[in-house]
Structures are given as structure tokens and as C-alpha cells.
Amino acid sequence: MTELKDKYINLKIGVPTDFEDVFSHFYFAENRSADIVTKTLLPSFQTILTLNFGNKALLRSKNNTDVSIDRCFVFGPIKQAFDYSLPPNSKVLVANFKDDAFYRFFGIAAVAEPLPKNPDDLSDEICFTILWEELNKIDDVNHQISYMLDFFKPYLRRKNKIAQKFANLTLDNLSLIKSVASQEKQTERNIQLQHKKYLGYSSKEINRYKRFLKAIELIQNTAGTTIKIDWFKIINECGYYDQSQFIRDFKYYLNISPTKYLKFHQDICMVKGI
Secondary structure (H helix, E strand, O other): OHHHHHEEEEEOOOHHHHOOOOOEEEEEEEEEEOOOEEEOOOOOOOOEEEEEEEOOOEEEOOOOOOOEEEEEEEEEOOOOOEEEEEEEEEEEEEEEOOOOOHHHOOOOOOOOOOOOOOOHHHOOOHEEEEHHHHHOOOHHHHHHHHHHHHHHHHHOOOOOOHHHHHHHOOOOOOHHHHHHHHOOOHHHHHHHHHHHHHHHHHHHHHHHHHHHHHHHHHHHHHOOOOOOEEEEEEOOOOOOEEEOOOHHHHHHHHHOHHHHHHHHHHHHHHOOOO
């Protein structure tokens, strides 16, 4: 385990100020060991761009089919957990789009297929194959990110004023819809449709996810201590009706029970994008 830990590198990398409304962060992982490293990624409700260097990474689909990932792909918004594997001599660089940023690049808020897609298929303007070829010549991940940001800058559309309000208001999403509808003198239904158009998910979906995310954070905060987890306290603090609804959300997002999550949480990657 120590040998693997020393040879598996993973970094969460911050975003320059000019791009804080575009990306939440970058993620870099490299497998220098002789073993395949498999992780589970929690749902983040973000869309991701992944650039794969070295040996091909593998993504396990919902129906347990392994999808080989070569060069680059986009995927999301990620609404349910999935497993990914890095074989020896592979490395990936992941850009996590924030709020409506994916829409601002591609003119759509979500990848239609449930499986990863080549971003060149989504855009007539941006050639990601060229981007990958240039990044593959750069050894330092921070230099790769700088190059990528310069590459993206000309293609970024201006933020829609209503989408801006979705990002700025710190209300729960149902209250947010009412607030924006009132400000814009539009119906709540119309604002809900725009929320889905620019962000790729409904206000109802994101409210449910935020409740689940709060439960995950409470579990993780307790997991590293000697305190025994009080499941009913977490259920009440997160606003679940009962234990069955709590378990149902874990099954929906992770396909495991809360107790199994507690057992394996160190192998599950959480990306806070919301």
C-alpha cells in the first residue's frame, strides 16, 4: 500500500482569478506503479473535460461496461457516481466546468449521451485534437493548464444575465427560481427551463443533490474521529423524511448503502462543484 501510495500522484489544482467563473478547479492524476488504480468519483453535477496521456484510462459505465478513454473526452453533468481506472504509465488532466461555463463554450449545457463523448463532435470551432497534441509535448502540469486556458480564452461566450443570477444568489434553488422569476418578471416555469438550459439540471435535481452532499460531508467529518456516527442525527440535520429516503439517495447516487460508503469512503473521490 505504501509503495502504491508513493507511485500514485493526484493533485487538486486551483484556478487563476480570471477563470474562477469558468472552472472550479483542475485535477491531475498519474499512475507510476505497476498496478491498475481504480477510484470512484462522486456525482458533482459538473461537466468535465478529461485529457488522457500515456496508457488509456478506463471508465465503467452504469451497466458495468468498460469504456476505453483515449486522448480527450467530455462527460456530464455528472449526476451519479462512476468508477474509473488508471493503468500503469497513464495520467489524466481534468478540467471541471463551473455553473454555465460548459454552455458558454459549446452552446449546450449537457452531453446528450450517458457515456463520454469526444469534444470535437460538439464544436465546429474548437479543435481539441490540436489542444491534446500540444499539451502532450508539455511535461509540467501547471504549464499545461496555462496553455489550455490561453487556448480556451477566445472561445468563451459572455455569460447570460439570468445564468449569472443563478450563480450569484445563495438561496436554496427553489427559492432562487422564485426570486429570479420575480426580478425578471417571468413565470417560474420559464426560469426553470432556463436553469435547465444553461446549467444542465433542474432546480429540483440540484436541491436533492445538495441534501445528499451535506450528508456526505457530515459523514466524512465524523469518519476520521473516534466518534460513532449517529445516522439519525444526520438524517434530521439534512432534512430527510426518514431512514428509507436517506438510504434511497445513497443507492441512487452511489449504488451503495450509507454504511458501505463509510467503509470505503477513502477510495471515493468527492468533487465539490456546487
